[in-house]
Amino acid sequence: MAAGLLGIEELSREEIEAILERAKDFQPVQNQTFKRLDILRGKMIVNLFYEASTRTRTSFEIAAKRLGADAISITAAGSSVAKGESLVDTLNTLAAMRPSAIVMRHWASGAPHFLARHLPIPIINAGDGTHEHPTQALLDARTILDCRGTLEGLRVAIIGDIAHSRVARSNIHLLSKFGARIVLCGPASLAPPELARIAPGVEITYDMSEAIRDADVIMMLRVQLERQHEAAFPAGEYFQFYGLRLEHLELARPNVIVMHPGPINRGREISSEVADSQRSVILNQVENGVAVRMAVLERILCQ
Amino acid sequence: MPVRRLLIRNGRVVDPASGRDEIADVLVEEGRIAGVGRNLEVAGAEVFDATGWVVAPGFIDLHVHLREPGFEHAETIETGSRAAAAGGFTSICAMPNTAPVNDNPTVTRYIIERARRFAVTHVFPIGAITKDSAGEELAAIGSMKAAGAVAISDDGRPVMNARVMRRAMETARSFGLPVIDHCEDLHLSAGGDMHEGVVSARLGLRGIPSCSEDVMVARDILLAEVTGAQFHVAHISSRRSVELVAEARRRGLPVTCEATPHHIALTDADMAPYDSNYKMKPPLRTACDVAALVGGLAEGVIDAIATDHAPHPGSEKMQEFEQCPFGIIGLETALAVALEVLYHTGKVSLLRLVELFTLGPARILHLDRGRLAAGAPADVTIFDPERVWTYDVSRSFSKSSNTPFHGRSFRGGPVATIVGGQLVWHFEEGLKVAR
Numbered sequence: 001m002a003a004g005l006l007g008i009e010e011l012s013r014e015e016i017e018a019i020l021e022r023a024k025d026f027q028p029v030q031n032q033t034f035k036r037l038d039i040l041r042g043k044m045i046v047n048l049f050y051e052a053s054t055r056t057r058t059s060f061e062i063a064a065k066r067l068g069a070d071a072i073s074i075t076a077a078g079s080s081v082a083k084g085e086s087l088v089d090t091l092n093t094l095a096a097m098r099p100s101a102i103v104m105r106h107w108a109s110g111a112p113h114f115l116a117r118h119l120p121i122p123i124i125n126a127g128d129g130t131h132e133h134p135t136q137a138l139l140d141a142r143t144i145l146d147c148r149g150t151l152e153g154l155r156v157a158i159i160g161d162i163a164h165s166r167v168a169r170s171n172i173h174l175l176s177k178f179g180a181r182i183v184l185c186g187p188a189s190l191a192p193p194e195l196a197r198i199a200p201g202v203e204i205t206y207d208m209s210e211a212i213r214d215a216d217v218i219m220m221l222r223v224q225l226e227r228q229h230e231a232a233f234p235a236g237e238y239f240q241f242y243g244l245r246l247e248h249l250e251l252a253r254p255n256v257i258v259m260h261p262g263p264i265n266r267g268r269e270i271s272s273e274v275a276d277s278q279r280s281v282i283l284n285q286v287e288n289g290v291a292v293r294m295a296v297l298e299r300i301l302c303q
Numbered sequence: 304m305p306v307r308r309l310l311i312r313n314g315r316v317v318d319p320a321s322g323r324d325e326i327a328d329v330l331v332e333e334g335r336i337a338g339v340g341r342n343l344e345v346a347g348a349e350v351f352d353a354t355g356w357v358v359a360p361g362f363i364d365l366h367v368h369l370r371e372p373g374f375e376h377a378e379t380i381e382t383g384s385r386a387a388a389a390g391g392f393t394s395i396c397a398m399p400n401t402a403p404v405n406d407n408p409t410v411t412r413y414i415i416e417r418a419r420r421f422a423v424t425h426v427f428p429i430g431a432i433t434k435d436s437a438g439e440e441l442a443a444i445g446s447m448k449a450a451g452a453v454a455i456s457d458d459g460r461p462v463m464n465a466r467v468m469r470r471a472m473e474t475a476r477s478f479g480l481p482v483i484d485h486c487e488d489l490h491l492s493a494g495g496d497m498h499e500g501v502v503s504a505r506l507g508l509r510g511i512p513s514c515s516e517d518v519m520v521a522r523d524i525l526l527a528e529v530t531g532a533q534f535h536v537a538h539i540s541s542r543r544s545v546e547l548v549a550e551a552r553r554r555g556l557p558v559t560c561e562a563t564p565h566h567i568a569l570t571d572a573d574m575a576p577y578d579s580n581y582k583m584k585p586p587l588r589t590a591c592d593v594a595a596l597v598g599g600l601a602e603g604v605i606d607a608i609a610t611d612h613a614p615h616p617g618s619e620k621m622q623e624f625e626q627c628p629f630g631i632i633g634l635e636t637a638l639a640v641a642l643e644v645l646y647h648t649g650k651v652s653l654l655r656l657v658e659l660f661t662l663g664p665a666r667i668l669h670l671d672r673g674r675l676a677a678g679a680p681a682d683v684t685i686f687d688p689e690r691v692w693t694y695d696v697s698r699s700f701s702k703s704s705n706t707p708f709h710g711r712s713f714r715g716g717p718v719a720t721i722v723g724g725q726l727v728w729h730f731e732e733g734l735k736v737a738r
Binding site: 114128132169192197 | 499506
């Protein structure tokens, strides 16, 4: 198995710190007039997306290009996947073209792990089913660090459809490794008790006020209707009980930051007022996405 | 024509029906057991020296998928029975989820006829409960029994409608057939790929909760009570289900159950992440469930070990985990796994272990087999509880290789399989005959 990036769970705190530190070096590149470095000159990166994505795919592409690599993007809809080719065959075909790495998003949990076992090319997980989304957790951590300087001891509320969220799982692993206190919150059907046992320092509450009280960070998650296959919570009641509104912020620490991996659904899990408020760092997250993914690509391709 | 005699000499004869566990000889004559005793002297008999080995009644696997007719690319009656022989089994029962489904006597007779021509072991068909196993209209249960079916089951596609199940049990009772149910509430398990628990939460895989099994075991026990039918739980896997069966038994109900080797050897935490060789129904559950299964096997609540041998070709198992079909093969590793988990740990005696492979399943299916008594069919399994060996699935007789036990080293395994008085497989010489 070539070393790629499959998840946060298997990374050590030191490895994560190294990526986050390096990402800091890349942050100023965004503001330079000439944004192209040549660290990855001559490398070719394939972005293979089996699921819709705006920010992740674009930011991986931009990250690759800023490092001087060539990047091509393939979506399942417009490729041989739509003609019934199996995952293994598609990846073997791409591997035969000798890319330096494959960045992959897939609707099935574990799809990148399965491929990593069978292919000699580094696979970077850009989100697999309801499992992990490692670069999202890294950019979230970078964003928190930019605001707070540390993760240790922070109280982080993760609110919404935890059960179907790969962002939540990656963040739980990352924040837990750095000693944050994590509170998961959602209706019981979307916040199963087992999730509190996947890493140390995690608790669950079904009460939003309790989750937000004294929080340093509030991470809102989208309700992933496309993954639920059922009505796990009464339709129409969601925003009333689990939507983030301005009045909630008064319960939190005064300098609380509000995060969201996007895409946001205004009026479903977050009110417009909160999304556009001073406390929201949603666009900082997007910006950090490029810097963090540059650090990840460099780390994997310059070994 | 001279009488054909085989003398299995000096083995440790373990026969649960008589309680015998001693060094003795077994004489086979014309396909039947002619006698069991010490120092039998028989002129002109062929001698099989079983010194140091266990001589047991032929093993019976009451839960096997032979895939024929319809899925011959995965397995056939011929290849499946060969794998069975290599695993020490002399009789196997074929689940009806073929294409067409074995829901009528024509298919039942077809399986029996194919087995007569190509199988190296006995093959007993299990008929479907409902037509096409669709869970709606009862299959031709009486005619299938007349054609040779030994039980009915909609294995893999459990009857969700309790009223249909009730009628099936009433029908089965009329014909003296056991009803085998794959207990799974399909609404509770829908979309699940592995046991619902911490591991599934971590891996982001949808769960199959234990309660999806338990509610159906409970339902079927209640229906068995109402109908008086004999109800058998296939591949029991959860602690609560074992408790439910134990309670039914205390109340005197004719309820039995089987456990598979993989469910007693592996937990959800042992699963190699996203490796479909660990994907089956019911799923691998927790250490607590495994302990309940082992306890049930030791104490007698669980009556039999059955493999649920479920071949799938490599192409189907080489996909995204959630796309892969459920099931693993198990005939060739069953005894070795059982010895390792039950016998070498001191939890189960050799006599009980042999019972789980022989008399246990024979009683459930009312087969006149599973004993080493004079006059019984000469199906004999000889095994070595100590032989150290490594399972190499590339040398399997099965057409499929979906197993989590590839490359695993075992202590103990089959040595020779004798079906109807004929040696059909020997661990050093391989397959002996095509009957």
